[in-house]
Amino acid sequence: MVARNSNIAKLPGGYLFPEINRRKKACQEKNPDAKIISLGVGNTTEPLMRHITEGLAKAAAGLGTGKGYSGYGDEQGFDALRGAIADKLYKGIVDPDEVLASDGAKCDIGRLQLLFGADASVAVQDPSYPVYVDGSVIIGASGAFDETTKQFDGIHYMPCLPENQFFPDLKALPRTDLIYFCSPNNPTGAVATRTQLKSLVDFALANRSIIIFDSAYSEYISDPELPRSIFEIEGARQCAIEVSSFSKPVGFTGLRLGWTVCPKELTFDDGSPVLKDWNRIMTTVFNGASNLVQRGGLAALDDLGLDEMQKTVSFYMENAAIIKQCLGDMGIELYGGTNAPYIWTRFPGQKSWDVFERILEEAFVVTTPGSGFGPAGEGFVRFSAFGHRDEVIEATKRLQKLKI
């Protein structure tokens, strides 16, 4: 008989977000008349704006014509899209050949784990987006789950807390092959400064580590002093890969379009380029992002599209301000919500899932328990700024009545 993959067997319970959904459904069944509002999963809610839907609709109609139809394209994406990403989002500091379009950041992280394999040692921010850890476990880069520490053996967790300004103490950090780093951060909403990122890059260069930099929320940065890409930092081309996405800035969560940037200078210890193997992975177990969605991405990157992107980001950041104001007025300890669409709240002495349950049961508002992002998230709860305005306002009214 076929043995179960022992790496998958290491994963405890379910993935965070399906578990939240399960509890939400249970609450709805118990309270059939309740109008539950989700500030949980970071799921975009606002319709796409006109220029982008027109681009998509035009491309869809085009698929019915000889000129507009296309079958398999290059797995790395349209040259025009790769060029537009390099030009418009990176202002030319990366080369189009270094940009590989994809069906999203989560999927790219899974494929990067396949690229580096079971032998690559891993460090992650704690708390962090679940796929860094879960995917590393599945590929075999970890030991067993330790029920006491709530950590996987063999993975180094870098606590990111208010006490260290959500930036790891690099002096206390052992060398690892890979360092996952997300800024603006999901879930804490912390944005690394230029100085912080420079120290991270210097640390990676000194240790010959590779940073996997997740910039999926970079468009939410409005402060011009804060870096949007790791490649704004000197030395990053020798030690970093960037993962990013159209999901949050344009609302493509359901459409699926992301990209990675892998600089040509980045090499393995044998001197061979990482980009060459990354291309091999992308052409072997991937077949390109949808051509239709790539056309939508192109529409999002011309002048009208970039303007719509800015409007979408501004809308969600107004939500963030409303939520932040409400929680602040309630005297809750909070972080983030500026230059990032997440508000990270702390409930000293309480368990994340307990706070989650009380907010759900008493206010019918879904949040995300911080402990779901790692042990250092225990005692925190994340509020997402993605939501319809009327629902966000209604949620804050209900929250104000809570005693938490």
Added chain:
Amino acid sequence: MVARNSNIAKLPGGYLFPEINRRKKACQEKNPDAKIISLGVGNTTEPLMRHITEGLAKAAAGLGTGKGYSGYGDEQGFDALRGAIADKLYKGIVDPDEVLASDGAKCDIGRLQLLFGADASVAVQDPSYPVYVDGSVIIGASGAFDETTKQFDGIHYMPCLPENQFFPDLKALPRTDLIYFCSPNNPTGAVATRTQLKSLVDFALANRSIIIFDSAYSEYISDPELPRSIFEIEGARQCAIEVSSFSKPVGFTGLRLGWTVCPKELTFDDGSPVLKDWNRIMTTVFNGASNLVQRGGLAALDDLGLDEMQKTVSFYMENAAIIKQCLGDMGIELYGGTNAPYIWTRFPGQKSWDVFERILEEAFVVTTPGSGFGPAGEGFVRFSAFGHRDEVIEATKRLQKLKI
């Protein structure tokens, strides 16, 4: 420094299709006026038909409305799509819960390799679609590449040749955990009979192996006696997973939509359901097929869409008949091209790449060298029936003048 993944280092040279593209480009540069025709990669060429493009365009416009917009959905796909696949394509012999929609069969095979991991032993048809072997190597399920045999150590190659009716000699086959099997076959065009598949299922049940059945070309079967799905065979629910796709029957190669069927009865040796772990993989390193493309898939599965699917398949099968007639008239030994869109031709005493080069250089027609699909493909060349009608006819005119 970070070590290169030793599994990726085992892969020789490039992926087959990029190499063909490279040679095509080189030929075009040498002959700038030549109008090169591709009967190489199995890439669909005909515009989508009206009902499906209307479905896509409507969905695209809908994304701009509150009602039509959707963000992240279930990673497994829309319930409606999973239901329609189960109902329309499987006539209810599989359950919607067992159908997981995805961005395509190639990607699903990569994820299945992640599911089973490095310790699962593997058998493949020889010749076969490259991702079965290449992906197994990347996940670590093989030894080194043997330059003499052109095989990877630790992978069992099952020769499928005219001499055995393209069906492996199961008596000579050692037990493996996984058996990759593709019918209608890419590249040979062979379609397994009900009796053959029954013997394969019985073999898998006796050995407690799991068959990964690739039915991406099942809609090309017109003979009602031939099985379109492994689940038409008694016992398959205990020993098979099916991988399939909208690419070839509807022309979604560029749009990206496929699915897997993993029966609830399929278990690992510890009794745990394979479907549970498969769901974990799909929710952890995947984020769902594009919602827009799923809407297109739904349009393809209603009555008008199914009619368009049939017309698309018929068109390409008329191409197959034209190519087959031409090559037959030339006295070339050939197989397939009935119930499958590939014609598999044999050139005794010649090397596949030599024949490929001569057809390219002398007729400006791109084919696919059989040796690219595995050592048993040496001496064969594949002709694809995907192409515009005028180009297919022009290609046959040029081929007729060749002395091969």
